[in-house]
Amino acid sequence: MDVFQGQNILSFIKELPNDESCKAYLAKIKWSEGFICSKCCGTKGCEKSGYNYHCYGCDHVESATANT
Ligand SMILES: [Zn+2]
Structure with missing residues (x-):
């Protein structure tokens, strides 16, 4: 998971196809x-x-998605 730390998380989330995927990822x-x-x-x-x-x-x- 080292790849997804710091700024990489933000850029990764922006590239998620939709809000649902984003929420699922954040929840995880x-x-x-x-x-x-x-x-x-x-x-x-x-x-x-x-x-x-x-x-x-x-x-x-x-x-x-709260407090993120
Ligand atoms: Zn409580």
Whole structure:
């Protein structure tokens, strides 16, 4: 994965064919180590359609594209 670090990630994302692919890619990066809620730092949740994650701890729905 060294190839995809730093600026290379940005240029890589720009070349993705559509928004859906971009979200899928971001979700893969963001939660590659497992889900972590940005509101309560909880790690328990379930994946929703559209690359969102629902936190069981605080009911926050985290988007794959948030804070990126
Ligand atoms: Zn939470």
